[in-house]
Amino acid sequence: MSISLRQVSKRFGSYAGIADLDLEVPTGALLAVLGPSGCGKTTLLRIIAGLETPDSGQVLLDGRDATHWPVRDRKVGFVFQHYALFRHMSVFENVAFGLKVKPRRERLAAAAIAAKVGSLLELVQLGWARERYPAQLSGGQRQRVALARALAVDPQLLLLDEPFGALDTQVRHELRRWLRRLHDELHFTSIFVTHDQQEAIEVADAIVVLNKGHIEQSGIPGDVYDLPRSAFVHRFLGQVNEVPVARRDGRAYIGPLDISANAEAAGDGEIALIRPHEIEISREAGGWSATILAVRVIGPIVRLELRAEGRPANEPLEVEISRERYAAEHFGHGETVSLRLRRWQLYPAESNA
């Protein structure tokens, strides 16, 4: 199912949920809607599902105006952040719910329902749990029951609201991969909402970054990460160092480093955003001299905190290098080193949103 939103707005009192939002999702896509809490991403999902009605604008499903269709006519599977499993029903009854409430002439026979629920439970690897109750399952298991339940009615579109938000890291990772596989096997359109940029980049074909109810940027995860169009997106998609840009005599500087050769991209740029892995660290003098304040080994990477010359003490720069490089060079705590920039991006200073 393809989805188009045209100039959709929704306010809650004085607070703008989303404002004049346009969005196109092609059939079969796996889209991540990414943004900080309160950016309107859940509202967006609920409008597509039909759980909220937009104040203005249109929702098109497969090209047909579905703005005022009731939830049950939309063929949409919705998975809530907290699963919303029916606690008085067993796992089997939960998954069978959507099949049993169908009008009689569309309803499958009991045996067919049992068979379908059985195969769905196998799909989510919970065949053994059919007689259990939700309270007897772990968070990850519950989430998979919720998914199986949503899939039981053959939705054209699967909407997931922070699907892995309440799970611990390892379970999250496993479920993400599993969701991706499921999506590829079953060929429906999926949209999931998350505030975790890593999750979005890892799972989705396309991401949409939402801020204060409007789309900041959308595209392929790698592109959005590499070429953020605003400081907001740049900051939101990963760690950044923020350094003011100084302009003297027609030249531009980050710290003592002359960046004039590459500073015309954002002529009025006043602030530079640099990711930790975009800073080169060495013992060769001539760069931006800095003192190592802390060294943290984090699995395959090593993160160094440095106080660069001329920078306030409470705003250290973060630099990431590979474990191998660190083993070879062995930068030590308190050592003075030299920094060079491989890559940076300039933004107007007032774009603090």
Next chain:
Amino acid sequence: MSSRLGRLLLIALALVFLAMFLVLPLIIVFVEALSKGFGAYLAAVSDPLALAAVQLTLLVAAITVPLNMIFGIAAAWAIAKFDFRGKSALITLIDLPFAVSPVIAGLIFILVFGGNGWFGGWLQAHGVHVVFAVPGIVLATIFVTFPFVARELIPVMQAQGKDDEETALSLGADGWQTFWRVTLPNIRWGLLYGVLLCNARAMGEFGAVSVVSGHVRGLTNTMPLHVEILYNEYNVAAAFSVASLLALLALLTLAAKSLLESRAPELRRRAHQSRDLARRERV
């Protein structure tokens, strides 16, 4: 040592208080009821007028409780699941019967439906008797017992949120299916509890019913009113005999209530335990 003594003293005080004000009266009801022997007790209870009072009380409860169950669910549903203007006013309004003296509640119905009241003349001209008849008693009882079910359900429904209902709708259920299959099972314990309290009050209500009933023996006398009449006629043993039936009802209600309380928290606790257990497992 002294703190332990203090504790014992406090416990003893509480027990004495409880015995004097709750247990003793209960015992006295039964002792007085049986003071003239078991035969007299049975005679008093099976007196046609007493039976008529029991019948009327059961009838009033049978009408009042289901109606207030429906009103209560509807009100709690509206308050817990929707946002609308005047919501807090509605909550206050639901509590009104608790705040108003039952006698006033009775008088309201006299003023509205009585012979000299707003609609009284018109109703009488059309042969409808509300005040000093069964409809008035039912109305007064509905008013007095209105908050019980709603008060019990609002917090339960608010805590559960809308997710379950929205899920059911997204799975293709219609409004009725959602209510019967999802909402009702989720609130069943709270509902049962509210209905129980509502029933106890409906059967035991004196003040409001006394004002609108007119005390016509065998016709508009409920059990509590019948007890009063017998007592005023110095027929103490008979009065206590009928009162003992009400006391039995109260005891039954209490037993059912504590059974519910022990059952529902147990369900809740069990859910918590297994959740904690499950959290420690891997997916």
